Amino acid sequence: MAGRGRPKVPLVLTEDERVTLVRWSRRAKSSQALAVRCRIVLGCAEDEGLRSNKDVAAQLGIWPQTVTKWRGRFLERRLDGLVDEQRPGAPRKISDERIEDVVVKTLESTPGNATHWSRASMAEQSGLSKSTVGRVWKAFGLKPHLVDTFKLSNDPQFIDKVRDVVGLYLDPPEKALVLAVDEKSQIQALDRSAPVLPMMPGMPERRTHDYVRHGITTLFAALDVATGTVIGSIHRRHRAIEFKKFLTKLDHEIPADLDIHLICDNYGTHKHPSVRQWLTAHPRFHMHFTPTYSSWLNQVERWFGLLTDQKIRRGAHRSIQALEKDIRSWIDQWNSDPKPFIWTKTADEILERLASYLQRIPGAGH
Template sequence: RSQIVLLSARGWSNAAIARHLHVTENTARLWRRRFVEDPDHGLEDRPRPGRPRRYSELDRATVIAFACELPIRRGLPLSRFSYADIAREIRSEHPGAPSRSTIARWLRANSLRPWRYRYWKFPRDPHFRERAEEVIDLYHRRWEGHPLGPNDYVLSADEKTCIQVLQRTHPTGPPSPQHSIRVEHEYARGEPVTYLAAVDVSRGKVFGDLPSENTKVTFYRFVDRVMAREPYRSADRVFWVLDHGHSHHPATFGYWMTGRYPNAVPVYTPTHSSWLNVIENYFSALTRQALTPNDFATPEALRVRIHDFERWRNRAVRPIRWRFDREDLDQLMDRWAGEGITFETASASS
């Protein structure tokens, strides 16, 4: 409500306020009018019929704050809270506390599910912004403040290592009415497979290789095969977006590439920021669409599946449109700053 009033004071229209705050125009119009009629109390709730509230906003805020803490910080032998855990602990500290169902309703209203978790890698590259901006600009076909030319290309490359070969002890069953695909739990593990791939961002085409091992030599050979193709062989510039993997580490790979291919430009994502590498999207699609569930009799069968998936995908290629831009990066950095995330501790590879 306060934001509606503040934005209206800046001259925003009801429609613009509604879009910005994700409310209806009628809502924006209502609170602007109430504030004009009563600047001191116009944004407060008016008295309503029915039973008065049993719990105050302070009670609700106390529960939400409790749910936003890790149990270990309260000396509890738990790794995460459930609704029942929160209700039990709050009742022990505050007699007359809300019931479990009330607490669950409050937390659901705030999209809080404290038992859920996800893994992530703490950003620690001191040059995160500079490296991220370079990569983002390339995806939007800009380099050092200038548009890329028609004979400039951007390739995103990486390796997908240790792809497991799991031979099930019973064949995987197909889906049927009221039954999903059935995958045998027991399996025999085979030799893992390595897949090298690069995607042309402007065309969407994927180039892959399935070497017997993952080393600098195999990656260099892969680069040779890609750069021998047209249009990259005669291109003005070919930008290679890479991470800091050992087979193409900036300490060695950059010198080799620029010495061998004068038109090649290696560009590195920030450390531990694979989400900025477009090829990871392709690897994700490969895993979801072709390798899951994992049921392959031999490593060769897995290689055939990967090769066939690459060919299948390349039959309907289209340019990759990267939507994340510098404005989104600024918002991300501001959010991290608000969460106390800094980049003072750099990894050794930075």
């Protein structure tokens, strides 16, 4: 007995179409919607292209109407019919030339009455709306309101010092300990002028903007670049005599059969005659100085940043003793599960990056 309903138009695939549909349906990065449409067409092509839409829908777990739609699209336009059509809407009114003008002005000029462009000033200059200027800036990653700072080293031995310090990070000497050493001075014991209001649902922690000072202290720290452990020493003053005491502590705590390589900055305390005399009497200590204005090269600075973020900045201390106790406690917790910083850049990569950066700064090479 003949089946009821309208007769189906056979859906027959060429070999190239079948290969393409299979590939589109299996690609991990393909649109999931496109992959489903490909599987619909492949299912409809079975049984000499006469398989019912209900059978295909049941196999794929989708509505029969969906199979009907994409079967018809494919029969009408073949592979092109499976791709989403461009959505209707008003044509773009802003030309490429006007967008380019906004980008060029943002990058190469400043308004006459300000140091940088705002959305309002650029809108007035370009004749576009403020929201349009904002969308253009977002599309091209432009943020005129932001500024970052940098400082170029003027150290005549910059290249040699970079290679020396980076060499210690990437290829440390045998039977030796490499320590990144510095002082965090002027750590203030600050207490808020009123109690802190705790965080609540829908409301952040609140604290007064003013505070009471209870004095300052200094932390001397040595970061073992291999293990991440830290040896710390706290002193109320920041002089060569305190630095020598810290060196003496390192000498006592580190096994005598190991050489000690210290990475330091160029602060005067580290080069004081009394310190040089102490180093001469302790030949297993070797000093390696970072270039001037290059604190980023000393890994202990990164550790100081963690200490500041996690303990000091939002802390409240009613005395120097309370502050120092918190610092010692934080160091102990860090050393219970130390995490070394992994240095990845070679000296050549750093120098090449710096050379590329200097090329973008007018007059930097002179």
